[in-house]
Amino acid sequence: MSAVPLDPELLALLLPEWEAAAERLADAAEEREERRALDVLRGLASGAGIESLQSALQGFDPLPEPFDARSVAAALAAHARAVVAAGHDLPFDAPPPGHAPxxxxxxxxxxxxxxxxxxxxxxxxxxxxxxxxxxxxxxxxxxxxxxxxxxxxxxxxxxxxxxxxxxxxxxxxxxxxxxxxxxxxxxxxxxxxxxxxxxxxxxxxxxxxxxxxxxxxxxxxxxxxxxxxxxxxxxxx
Missing domain, CATH: 3.40.50.2300 (Response regulator)
Structure with a gap:
């Protein structure tokens, strides 16, 4: 995972939109709404160049069975916050640094x-x-x-x-x-x-x-x- 610094201004703009999309995912009542929220998150991750989030979101296309939208949304939001705080990308195969198992x-x-x-x-x-x-x-x-x-x-x-x-x-x-x-x-x-x-x-x-x-x-x-x-x-x- 690259530790190359990410654009801090872009990260600051990303976070509120990311958390709003994650909240929509958590509150989704139908699979169609889950897919729409995930598509928004994929676009945001791609636009910000955050490889860990892009890779993580690939695991939900197609949606796995079972799919716990609320837990996924919480994990994605927590990781995005960790990346913004660090200023560079972080691995997403374990809890981000500063986050307990x-x-x-x-x-x-x-x-x-x-x-x-x-x-x-x-x-x-x-x-x-x-x-x-x-x-x-x-x-x-x-x-x-x-x-x-x-x-x-x-x-x-x-x-x-x-x-x-x-x-x-x-x-x-x-x-x-x-x-x-x-x-x-x-x-x-x-x-x-x-x-x-x-x-x-x-x-x-x-x-x-x-x-x-x-x-x-x-x-x-x-x-x-x-x-x-x-x-x-x-x-x-």
């Missing part, structure tokens, strides 16, 4: 599975696991305390299951949710209900809570889903 909560009743999910995320510096929970009630407490930007959530748990957590989270939770569960088969009834309640994505995990191959077999899928949910670019998307 995305605070992540891992929720699963299996300690082994929590460890495997945590190790899968450790391969991506954009995320930092700040808390874990072994059941739904504990998860809600950690959400209130930590205000995570991302939650990786199991479905089948004691005390309160993942769908129960999603119902509460939809009312007052923070961040985005990726369901990681063998109970939520993509396209199945549980997965559809999780998406209806606001989950950004549903990723399967090996059947059996202590399967050791999560890191190799599903780790990449978890990382890709996490980046999409957080509004970060995904290689090859």
């Amino acid at each position: 995305i605070r992540t909560l891992v929720v699963d009743d299996s300690a082994m599975m929590r460890r495997l999910v945590r190790e899968s995320l450790a391969a991506d510096p954009a995320f930092a696991v700040v808390a874990e929970a072994a059941d739904g009630r504990e998860a809600l407490a950690r959400i209130a305390e930590e205000e995570p930007g991302l939650i990786l959530l199991d479905i089948e748990m004691p005390v309160l299951d993942g769908l129960g957590v999603l119902r509460e989270w939809a009312l007052r939770g923070t961040g985005a949710v990726v369901v990681v569960s063998s109970a939520a088969v993509p396209g199945g009834e549980v997965a559809m209900e999780a998406r209806r309640l606001g989950a950004s994505a549903v990723v399967g995990k090996p059947s059996g809570a202590f399967s050791p191959d999560l890191g190799e077999r599903q780790g990449e899928a978890i990382r890709r889903a996490a980046r999409r949910a957080a509004g970060l670019p995904v290689e090859g998307a």
Whole structure:
């Protein structure tokens, strides 16, 4: 990534228009509106010569599935502000300098599975696991305390299951949710209900809570889903 200074006057003019377009993306109610807002952002990024934003926006043409417009808009706005503050372009494959990694909560009743999910995320510096929970009630407490930007959530748990957590989270939770569960088969009834309640994505995990191959077999899928949910670019998307 080039550290050649960008035109400060151009950057100052860019930022209000960029943030307005990002806000339109976040508030878009239909795919047509999302595409229109993304087209405006592409034009602004090209006009300002900010390669990182141009590259990031290429990942949304065509729109990936799932597409969390609000999270993407927040990430794009934050990166634009970081570039303007730095005066030169910055990499967009991890949080910009001065921005902490995305605070992540891992929720699963299996300690082994929590460890495997945590190790899968450790391969991506954009995320930092700040808390874990072994059941739904504990998860809600950690959400209130930590205000995570991302939650990786199991479905089948004691005390309160993942769908129960999603119902509460939809009312007052923070961040985005990726369901990681063998109970939520993509396209199945549980997965559809999780998406209806606001989950950004549903990723399967090996059947059996202590399967050791999560890191190799599903780790990449978890990382890709996490980046999409957080509004970060995904290689090859």
